[in-house]
Amino acid sequence: MYLLLVNPKAGNGRYPRIKRSLMRALEKAKIKHKMVEIEDLSDVPDLLAQEVKESTNAVVAVGGNGTIASVIDALADYDMPIGIIPVSPTNHLARMLGIKTWADGVKLLAHNQIRPKRLGKIGQRYFIGKLTIAPRRNLLKNILGRENWLKSFVGTNIARSLKGLASVACRLKLDNELLVNCQVSHMTIGLEDDAKRKMTIAIQTISGKKPIVSIFRANRCEIEGSLNMPILSGNETIANTPATIVAVSKTIPVVCPITTKEPAKV
Known part of the structure; x- marks a missing residue:
């Protein structure tokens, strides 16, 4: 049985x-x-404690980015799969899994496989997938469709002009070793499902006449800046800089589309 929150x-x-x-x-x-x-959303941990039974096969978050983030936080210490039925068309994790509509989410409950997704952590909050960090002005331009930086972490479709591009003087500490001082206009941090691999950290900086993209790998990233910048999961602000982002050793089982010949149905 599925528990739909x-x-x-x-x-x-x-x-x-x-x-x-x-x-x-x-x-x-x-x-x-x-x-x-x-x-x-603060009631989610109590709801899980009350409603999760031995017959519960998975907990399904029916909502947007904030709903999913709250359910992930609460499920991090359970050995229980999470499913998604997106209500919002801007649901970040649902899109990442190929779930475009609520109807797709329902179909997936009937025919699926369970795959572990690695968890990251900011303070006391967990996340899956990617984070975006940038000055508010740049995020607004991105939302309006004028720019789309750091697509797929490889620097494609990045801003070609500095016109109107804001930057923040930042100090990054990676894995307590490497120090990076730069003018950040945009950052993307992505988790690898393989726990042996480090986070991918793509940083767009201002240098000369064009933006430059640098790629780093680390399990821990401490960010400080001359101004606070929002940290987004999808379109949901989950924290602000200064912050410490960590790839933890935990994974959470996720109800996913079938990609192998022998699906593990829940």
């Missing part, structure tokens, strides 16, 4: 508009489930 406020209150269709889709796919609405 639903945030009715997610996606600017979109859930009530899709609730009936979602219920019909679950029934049609014969998905055994229990649905629990979340009144406040």
Whole structure:
């Protein structure tokens, strides 16, 4: 049985508009489930303690980036898979897994495989996948579609002009050893699923007339700057600099699309 934790406020209150269709889709796919609405995201740990039973195969976050982040935080100490039914079209982790709509999320519950995803940590918060760090001005330009920096970590489609590009004087300490002092206009930090591999840290800096991209690998990144910068998972701000970002040795099982011949169905 799936435990569905639903945030009715997610996606600017979109859930009530899709609730009936979602219920019909679950029934049609014969998905055994229990649905629990979340009144406040701070209640998620208590809801898990009350609702997770021996018969629970996975906990499914029905909501946006904030909902998923809260469920990941609460599940980090459980040996329990997390599934996703995205309510928001900007759901970062859902897109990363190839789940474009809530209907895709429902179909995945019926036919899937479980894959471990490595966890990262900022303070007391866990995350999966990638983080974006940049001055607010640059993030706004990115959201408006004027620039798209550091695509896929390899420097493709980066800003070719410095016009209107903000930067912040930063000091980075990587794995308590390497010190990097630079003018940061954009950073992306990505986790590898293989726990033996370090985080990929892509930094776009200002030097001369063009932005320059540098790639580093580390398990720990301490960031300080002349100004505070937001740290985003998807479009959700989960922290601000100064901050310490760590790739931890933990993984969390995630309900994913099938990529092998023998799926592990939950």
